[in-house]
Amino acid sequence: xxxxxxDPDVLRALQEVMEDEYPTLVDTFLADCEQRLQLxxxxxxxxxxxxxxxxFKGSSSNMGAIRLADLxxxxxxxxxxxxxxxxxxxxxxxxREFAFVRPLYEEERRRSLCAxxxxxx
Numbered sequence: 828x829x830x831x832x833x834d835p836d837v838l839r840a841l842q843e844v845m846e847d848e849y850p851t852l853v854d855t856f857l858a859d860c861e862q863r864l865q866l867x868x869x870x871x872x873x874x875x876x877x878x879x880x881x882x883f884k885g886s887s888s889n890m891g892a893i894r895l896a897d898l899x900x901x902x903x904x905x906x907x908x909x910x911x912x913x914x915x916x917x918x919x920x921x922x923r924e925f926a927f928v929r930p931l932y933e934e935e936r937r938r939s940l941c942a943x944x945x946x947x948x
Contacts, residue, residue, distance in 0.1 A: 832928050833935075837891030842939060853936040856890050860925050867902070867918045876914060877906035883921075890932075895924045 842849045863883040870876045884899035902917045 832892070832894050832924070833931055834891035834893055837889075838935060841890070849939045850936045853890075853932050853939070856886060857929060857932055859886055860895075860929075864918075864922055864925060867921065873906045873909050873911055876911065877903060880906055892924075892928055895921065895928060898924055 841852065845852050860883070863879055863886075866879045867876065867883070870879060880899045880903040884896050884903055887896035887899055898917060898921045902914060902921065905911070905914055905917065
C-alpha cells in the first residue's frame with residue numbers, strides 16, 4: 828500500500844543526496860504541508876487555490892508523495908478552470924492523504940536518524 832502513497836525510489840534517492848540532512852528535509856516538508864493545507868482551507872479565491880495547489884503538488888512530487896501530488900494536481904486543474912464549487916471535497920481528500928502519509932514520513936525520518944547513528948559507531 829505504501830507504493831501507492833510514497834515512491835520508495837524517490838525517498839532512497841533523496842536520502843542518498845541529502846545524507847545527514849535528510850531528516851531535516853523531511854521535517855521541512857511536513858511543516859510546509861501543514862502550512863499549505865491551512866492556506867487551502869482559508870483560500871478566498873481561485874488564484875490563491877491555484878498557487879497553493881501548484882506549489883503543494885511540486886513539493887509532494889519532489890518528496891515522492893504520489894497520491895498527494897495527484898490530488899493537488901486535480902485541485903490545481905479545478906482552480907485553473909475557476910471551478911471552485913466543490914473544492915472543499917478535494918481539500919478534504921488532500922487533508923486525509925496528508926494525515927495518512929505523515930506517519931510514514933515520520934517513520935522514514937526515524938529510520939534515517941537510526942541509520943545515521945549506527946553508521947557513526
